[in-house]
Amino acid sequence: MATNTVSLKLLVDSTSQRVLFAESGKYFVDFMFNILSLPVGTVTRLLTKEQMVGSLGNLYDSLENMDDTYIQPTANKDTLLKPIVPENAANLCLYVANDSKSICPSCNNVMNQIATVVNPKKKGSPTDEGGYVKGVITYMITDDLAVRPMSAISCITLLNKFNIKDVGVLEEKTIDIGIDEGVKLLKASLQSRTVLTDAFLEKKAGESDASNSSGVHSIVI
Incomplete structure (x- = not known):
């Protein structure tokens, strides 16, 4: 039986071998926000950013600050931001x-x-797609799990932040997110500030840094 997967595009700095950001649709973003329902939403809300381990603080802030324009009309952000522990009835x-x-x-x-x-x-409307965010939008997910609607300004700002002067060092890598990749993401989100890099750019022993392997393409601008 085939496993359902979600496609994700990564923009990689080939010099530092670091993911700058990922580009995705609603299904991957819904998956990431669902991490907060494990339930770690209450813990995240109570801790300060200095006390947070990993990148869940950024994920929490992204959902909290996301404009309602991008949220499904039947979704309630508080179910993840302020989860209520069910009573034993x-x-x-x-x-x-x-x-x-x-x-x-x-x-x-x-x-x-x-x-x-x-x-x-x-009841869901005919246009309700389920999940948390709307599907007509492309989203940017940074390496430390900040999520926002994709825009040219956001891309330029991020490139300037990492001091990218030569766009020739940028590569696009497309991956399919299945169960194994989802587990890697979950683990990295709890341990790291470079979640996407740690989850998807693991170097194997003896692996060459010369890219252009399967699924990797140079960016031409």
């Missing part, structure tokens, strides 16, 4: 009352705990 009584002095007929305790009434779950 096995021993809960299923009675409600309007009077806080009422006695529960099941356990004989005062029914004074506040119950939150929620609206029924919205």
Whole structure:
């Protein structure tokens, strides 16, 4: 049985052998944001950036700061940013009352705990694609997992940040993300500030730095 994969394009500085950023659609971004549901969202929110290990802080900030224009209408960012730990309902009584002095007929305790009434779950619209972000947008994911909508200005800013003067050293590498690659990403996101580089540019013993191997192409601008 074939394994479902997601395509991801990496822009690599061949001189330093470092991923500058990745270009992807909604499915990879949804996967990355879903890492916050493991659940590490609460831990990330409570820690300062200085205390954070790896790049989950950037991933958290990216979702928190992403404009609602790019978020699916049926998605709620707080489900990842401020996850609620579910209660064990096995021993809960299923009675409600309007009077806080009422006695529960099941356990004989005062029914004074506040119950939150929620609206029924919205039905997805015909254009709803599921997940968290919209699919008509191309997204940029930096090596340290900052996520933003792709733009020419963002690309130029990043190239200037890494002092890239010669675009001839840039290479494009296309990879398919399956289960094994997803596990590598998860591990690197918890340990590293160069997640994409560590996950996808692992050098094997005796491997030559001369690129142009399968799936790698020089960028011509």
